[in-house]
Amino acid sequence: MAVAFVLLGRDAGAQGQDLGHRLPGGVGLDAGSQNEQGLYAGTRFAWFSSDRVHDRNGDTVPIEQLDIDAYAAIFGITGSLKVDAFYLSAAVAVPAAKRSINSERPDVSVDRLGLGDIYVEPLKLGLRSSRADAVASYSFYAPTSQGASSMIGRPQWSHQVSAGGTVFLDDQRGWRITILASYLHNLQKQGIAITRGDTVQLQGGAGGRFFGLIDLGVVGYALWQVTDDTGADLPAQLRGARERAFGLGPELDVAIRPLRSRLFARFEWDLDGTSRPVGSILVLGLSVIAWE
Template sequence: MKTSTLSWLVALGASLVVTPALAVNGHYPPGIEGLSAAAAPPEGLYYRGYLLHYDVDRFNDASGDAVPGNNSGSVTALAHRFIWMTGNRFLGADYGMEAIVPMLDIEFDLDIAGGQGFDDDGIGDVFVGPLILGWHGEQWDATFAAGHWFDSADFEAGNPASVGKGYGTTMFTLGGIWHFDAERRWNFSALSRYEIKTEQDVTGITPGDSWLVEWGFGHRLESGLELGLVGYDAWQLEADDGAPTGAKAERHAIGAEAGYLWPTAGVMLKGAVYHEYDAEAGGLKGLESEGDTFRLQLTKFL
């Protein structure tokens, strides 16, 4: 066996304990939010459903180069998010809370692992966010939130398609929207997530902190249809503590989104597609996927 192939297999051994493929060594998958995502909603109870499908085109090493062979896979997720804006105020902001329950179906076919196939499905790690703060101005909105992804799902060591991560993640959110005109037809939004992980018990490795930014530049037509350019950029800021290498993962994507609000029905529907144009692997994962994402987002005002 060639030395280069052996090194990829060793890297894969580290990646077998991490999933899903589309997150940068954390829980939050990029591409979930897009246009106008950084504004907290008005007082009330909301259900938001995310249908996300991610197709892996290839797996990259720490240099961003594709590993050899036919290595593919997919991640399909249906995440149920419940948001309650209480009507109370704190620090001059509207106060709310949230919870997310993801359902995952993950499949990988990896030549780099000797042609093995891996799959798993079920309920993933659950997120509870006791703090949402939303500020609103005439032409701007800002949001801060905090919560924790609990190590609640089944985790299979040695299965890269495991729906559980094997560790918990505390996540902080900060974002804002600027509306360029008084009618709020043109806007730019950016929503960032900072993730701090706990130790993965099976490996004794603590994944490094990571930071992700989802952004969007949108225009709302007179008909109510909103169209725009969206993208995401994610970086692992610290090397994994206890990992064999000091490499840090990152990924970048660009795409397009369309959305429409039916005020009388209390329903908003958005759809987006993203193409990843760069991805590099980190120390714990060993390999990093690069692919395309399709997302549907349904919000219902309850």
């Protein structure tokens, strides 16, 4: 099971950062946008909550009094440099995470705390204009030894390629429609003969700016597992089961001009899902311009 973890103009404070978008809800109104040149520091707090798990047919698995909570505090930096007409960007982020699963079945109840997978984006290529942005990137997720031992991080390497864009409906780059498509390829888990299947994901949304400081919109995600989980150690009941998820919710962003920063809040509900917990995710974040 996978448990989840507005473009503001420079005159309105720090722009959005991508500190990892492997899991649904990772990005929203800035999904396919390109930052201006500069160095950005940021933090995220994510909380995923669920009280049910859906099987491969979308039916609820009968587990009494199930309560799943996953928390993550993510710290990262993003840098962007303009070279001729293009923007070259890179990012790194480290999450500290806690996972809690409680039910009447002790065999599925856990409570773990530790470091999650490190997110590294060595290259992002972008184009930026007054009415449209386009981006493409490569990133990877590196497991930590602590994450593997504490059952927080996935004990596997994952590689991700992404591409997307944003269309702005006004010259102030306030009203917009944005989307980011990603393909995630997982390598075999360390210490066990299981390889998670690859996934395709769409994230994005539509929204606008009010009073020059507040961005408000609707965001969503769609995820499909496109290859089966494999490996000699994969339980028989999980063979052929593919993960799928669809979610929707609001996002609110507020610029803090004196601090050259931005606060945002994003809350999304799973509308449907298979072979995974079904619930909701809350993401709170702060981005600051460290250098420009």
